[in-house]
Amino acid sequence: MAEAVLMKKRVFMAYADLYAKFGHSKYVGFFTMQKPSVLIRDPSIIKDVLIKEFSNFHHRGITVNAQVEPITNHLFSMRGEEWKTSRVKLSSAFATGKIKILFPRMQKIAERLQVELANVANGQDFDVEALCERFCIDAIGSCIFGIDINSLDHPESEFRFIAKRVASFRYQRAIRSLWPGIPNKLIELFKITLFEDRFRTFFTKVVEDTMKQRESTLHRSDFFNALLSLKNASKLDTVQQKLDMMAAQYFFFFTTGSRSPATSITCALFELSRHEEIQNKTRLEIRTVLQNNQGQLTYDILSKMTYTDMVIAETLRKYPTMGMLLRRSTQNYHVPSTDSVIPNNTSIVISIVGLHNDKKYYERPDQFYPEHFTEEAKSKRPQYTFIPFGEGPRACIAKHFAKLQVKIGLIYMLLNHKYEVSPKQKLPFKLQSNFGFAIEDGVWLRCRKID
Numbered sequence: 298m299a300e301a302v303l304m305k306k307r308v309f310m311a312y313a314d315l316y317a318k319f320g321h322s323k324y325v326g327f328f329t330m331q332k333p334s335v336l337i338r339d340p341s342i343i344k345d346v347l348i349k350e351f352s353n354f355h356h357r358g359i360t361v362n363a364q365v366e367p368i369t370n371h372l373f374s375m376r377g378e379e380w381k382t383s384r385v386k387l388s389s390a391f392a393t394g395k396i397k398i399l400f401p402r403m404q405k406i407a408e409r410l411q412v413e414l415a416n417v418a419n420g421q422d423f424d425v426e427a428l429c430e431r432f433c434i435d436a437i438g439s440c441i442f443g444i445d446i447n448s449l450d451h452p453e454s455e456f457r458f459i460a461k462r463v464a465s466f467r468y469q470r471a472i473r474s475l476w477p478g479i480p481n482k483l484i485e486l487f488k489i490t491l492f493e494d495r496f497r498t499f500f501t502k503v504v505e506d507t508m509k510q511r512e513s514t515l516h517r518s519d520f521f522n523a524l525l526s527l528k529n530a531s532k533l534d535t536v537q538q539k540l541d542m543m544a545a546q547y548f549f550f551f552t553t554g555s556r557s558p559a560t561s562i563t564c565a566l567f568e569l570s571r572h573e574e575i576q577n578k579t580r581l582e583i584r585t586v587l588q589n590n591q592g593q594l595t596y597d598i599l600s601k602m603t604y605t606d607m608v609i610a611e612t613l614r615k616y617p618t619m620g621m622l623l624r625r626s627t628q629n630y631h632v633p634s635t636d637s638v639i640p641n642n643t644s645i646v647i648s649i650v651g652l653h654n655d656k657k658y659y660e661r662p663d664q665f666y667p668e669h670f671t672e673e674a675k676s677k678r679p680q681y682t683f684i685p686f687g688e689g690p691r692a693c694i695a696k697h698f699a700k701l702q703v704k705i706g707l708i709y710m711l712l713n714h715k716y717e718v719s720p721k722q723k724l725p726f727k728l729q730s731n732f733g734f735a736i737e738d739g740v741w742l743r744c745r746k747i748d
């Protein structure tokens with residue numbers, strides 16, 4: 298991991314290299330700083346870790362200290378009973394039935410996105426990522442938090458500022474991601490915190506304001522409601538601790554919920570700009586499906602856009618916004634069909650980028666090739682070789698919501714506009730995060746309106 302420690306390479310890319318280097322191994326042992334870790338390559342062992350033996354690998358082994366840094370006490374970093382209760386309560390806001398109900402709200406935001414697009418549809422260079430981020434921030438605000446952020450009209454909104462600050466690279470965060478077992482004493486002594494204190498202040502205020510607003514409005518069964526029910530079920534002692542926990546959930550859902558889908562729409566548009574024939578084919582499908590429905594976009598016709606789904610899947614294959622899955626063993630684990638044992642308390646890594654670029658599973662891993670996702674190609678691939686949202690009980694809680702966000706964003710951006718890559722765009726992309734694809738310095742395209 299030397300290159301990752303010296304920050305010459307992002308951590309998730311170093312794991313992908315490790316995956317590629319040991320092409321014939323089911324798993325690879327390595328050291329993260331001085332801690333023994335295992336990278337699992339074999340899909341059937343991956344299934345064991347993520348699903349069959351979940352009780353042994355139920356947490357990610359991320360070190361957080363809720364006392365020192367309350368904003369980190371969210372679903373992603375929680376473990377044990379606390380995670381289980383929180384997951385059950387919060388899942389209610391993301392059930393498939395709820396997603397369908399959210400569709401009209403998402404559509405309204407996408408219509409605003411289209412209006413905004415008109416301002417750049419004159420062939421000038423524009424940062425498509427910034428625009429997609431504003432769309433996703435507003436979609437999370439409206440659909441999940443029930444608030445009108447409106448960063449499409451006001452790009453400098455406070456929410457957007459926070460999203461940018463969180464995404465920007467911090468040395469402290471790099472140390473923490475490379476040193477999962479870092480002692481709390483060191484964190485406190487050297488203030489190696491993951492996030493600035495202002496995030497706690499900001500999201501605490503958002504929670505308090507929403508609570509006040511809810512006192513005067515009707516009961517709604519949404520994310521905030523799920524969070525209130527979680528607060529009531531929580532074993533935390535003080536009112537402040539409960540408020541902190543709610544702020545932490547808001548913080549994580551907001552940052553992940555706006556950033557990951559924005560990167561996915563951006564990367565899809567970038568690839569479509571490089572491949573005009575794929576762009577035209579996707580647009581033609583969208584237009585045809587719409588025409589057959591009297592020009593109306595409804596939730597039920599989305600499933601007819603199967604080529605668009607292939608384009609989105611190929612984007613998630615090539616640019617997974619989380620490039621690795623992390624787990625920690627809580628008992629010894631005997632690796633099936635071998636004489637090896639992974640000891641208790643070992644860090645486990647599954648390289649999403651490694652799997653998604655393995656020639657054994659993907660015919661043209663280096664290309665953007667939506668045909669990787671025809672029904673035939675999918676049926677030939679073993680399970681657990683396409684895992685952009687993770688798998689098992691700890692998989693992405695918002696998978697269906699995120700897919701809807703990406704699809705609606707892409708549909709509205711492609712419908713009446715054509716894209717090409719700006720000469721200003723530098724390649725390869727400069728990566729911003731140690732965890733997965735997030736692009737620094739924006740993605741520059743040119744756009745024109747078409748009939």
Ligand code: HEM
Nearest residue numbers: 372373554557558619685686687688691692693694695699
């Ligand atoms: C394209 C968009 C997205 C991608 C590719 C993505 C991917 C992932 C992945 C790979 C994980 C880890 C799964 C595992 O360890 O097995 C995860 C977890 C999570 N994601 Fe997403 N995600 C996306 C969008 C979202 C959105 C929109 C939200 C919230 C609104 C969200 C909330 C979460 C949460 C809360 C977890 C932690 C779940 C738990 O530990 O129980 N994600 N996501």
